[in-house]
Amino acid sequence: MLRSDVQIISVDDHVIETPNVWQDRVAAKYKDAAPKMHTDDQGRDYWVFEGRPYFNIGLNAVVGKPREKWGLDPTALSDMRPGCYDIKERLRDMDEDGIWAGLNFPSFPGFAGSTFFNATDKELSLVCIQAWNDWHLEEWCGAAPERQIPMAIVPYWDIEASAAEVRRVAANGSRTISFCEAPHAVGMPSIHDAAWDPFWAAINETGLPVSMHFGSGGAPNVAPGGPFTATIAQYGLNSLQCCIELVNSRIFEKFPNVKFALSEGGIGWMPWMLERCDYTWERHKIYTGMADAKKPSEIFREHIYGCFIADDAGIRNIDLIGEDNVMFESDYPHSDSNWPNARKMLEESLANTPDHIARKIAEDNARRLFNFPRK
């Protein structure tokens, strides 16, 4: 069971950016083209970046609304709980939810910075990425250093620049890098390509784990015409695919200190994935040139972390996954979150789990992975 002294750490939440994030920080010459927030005559807030409007500023920030009202995402900051964008209010919402600390992905930039990846002006985009990283570290996390784990994004269109940004933010105190789960899907080299070695070298050297949020490599490839319920359920398959690629990769031979968290990917599929990958590797390793590689399940235990919101199938089979490889997340303020019942629901899920394992899942694994010790 989950003891009352466990400080729950959520390893996947989301912050909605406020108008000042970029305008306060970029040099004068970038201010016009950098993201600015406007309000239209229907009261909708929207970003303008490089002269183009971006609506849907909240992505899916429905926290606190009844399910009957979901569907049209909030279109204005005033239509969201202030906890979405105000760190003091966030801490209050976390208290109500029973969560001690959180790790927040960006919203307007995309989970891993895809908005800037897709932008035209790459000099400006790098400036905007660094501004977000500095704002997040100094303002959002700076206001609650014991309760917010600083995350950073990188200019992943440029591998050397990404490595440099990893080193810069690590020196400043960031604790994880948000990275695209499928770089090949956006036209960059595959994760199996040695082109990424300078990036992995920076990750390896700094010890920052890589957080890959599902959807950061694109939407799942669904059958057209089906309901959106089928699409949402398939996002976890992005994490599953990414995980199979990772446990079959040779990255860790060169860079043994690289670790990955599969944000929002779920964990219930992991026992099957591990069994299947070991079966496949055992049979086909000779002619595929993998006989000298580590077993996929061993790579997994040393380098991969699963993240779940609600996943009773995974918790039941925690012995097959590994009690050191699983972390909780609340997904505040998105529709998958259970605010203000996150702790209550996690307690129910862990009711039959030995105390020391429940503690690892809810707190200790995240503290160890993200180098975020109790003060």
Add this chain to the structure above:
Amino acid sequence: MLRSDVQIISVDDHVIETPNVWQDRVAAKYKDAAPKMHTDDQGRDYWVFEGRPYFNIGLNAVVGKPREKWGLDPTALSDMRPGCYDIKERLRDMDEDGIWAGLNFPSFPGFAGSTFFNATDKELSLVCIQAWNDWHLEEWCGAAPERQIPMAIVPYWDIEASAAEVRRVAANGSRTISFCEAPHAVGMPSIHDAAWDPFWAAINETGLPVSMHFGSGGAPNVAPGGPFTATIAQYGLNSLQCCIELVNSRIFEKFPNVKFALSEGGIGWMPWMLERCDYTWERHKIYTGMADAKKPSEIFREHIYGCFIADDAGIRNIDLIGEDNVMFESDYPHSDSNWPNARKMLEESLANTPDHIARKIAEDNARRLFNFPRK
């Protein structure tokens, strides 16, 4: 445990076609263009169809070879165990493997007939599909009617013609239709499209279950440059995606008698998939127009069957999947098969499973689904 009187039924095996399959059966005017087997000066057997050569006649028929010799697939009938293509030899191999009955997918035509789907001459292609169906029913299964479950393929480029073929083969005694797991991926309407209604109507009326083999909708979308071990392990994700689409579909409201077997897809991911699909549906059903649909896990229990070769994670969680929704397969003669140890390995896997559930998994569920009672 698996009792000795259980007659194991494998719901996914493969037959390699012999030179006579089409040449014996198509009308004189089609003989030249219909598939003919030739042998080249290196001793390789290959098919010629519509004037084009097709090598790799055995797909992956490595049964009986040591793993060190895998990689170059057998390129001649003489390089395979005769059980691949000779029904009498197959029965001997099944005896040695401890398998009572089998269900065989086509090889040269593709699992669901993709070779003919991709052909130019559609009149000829329909003739070839019907010839395979008749050969399979009369010769292959006719030689061992208690030990071979007849399967048929359909001309799925033409939905009405597919419906007609379903009715034709059902009348002749076929027990299942092999169908493409992702028709949208090959340019046909999505399974959610009402365009398929005439096909589902024929399935519904005849009661033939639909067998969808992984890979029948194409290869998984892997990260380039990774080892082939990662690709093989990802084929099961095709079945997982297909399953999520099906449990979110409205097909069964109009056609309540339609059932699907997810051939070679594995079962260990099903507890997670069911939990996740119910969670997603419960939260999003209102604005996605799914509030009046059945719960995904209920649709699954009534209409979907998982098929596994070796899947201890799935067997451990059989209560979460449903003891009536799972079937065994041997995958003879492909590299995933365990000949001649299939029964021995299944016994080990089911050692802690209650006898009546082991019996369902190994025999009864397949007999019920495929209407293939003990004589």
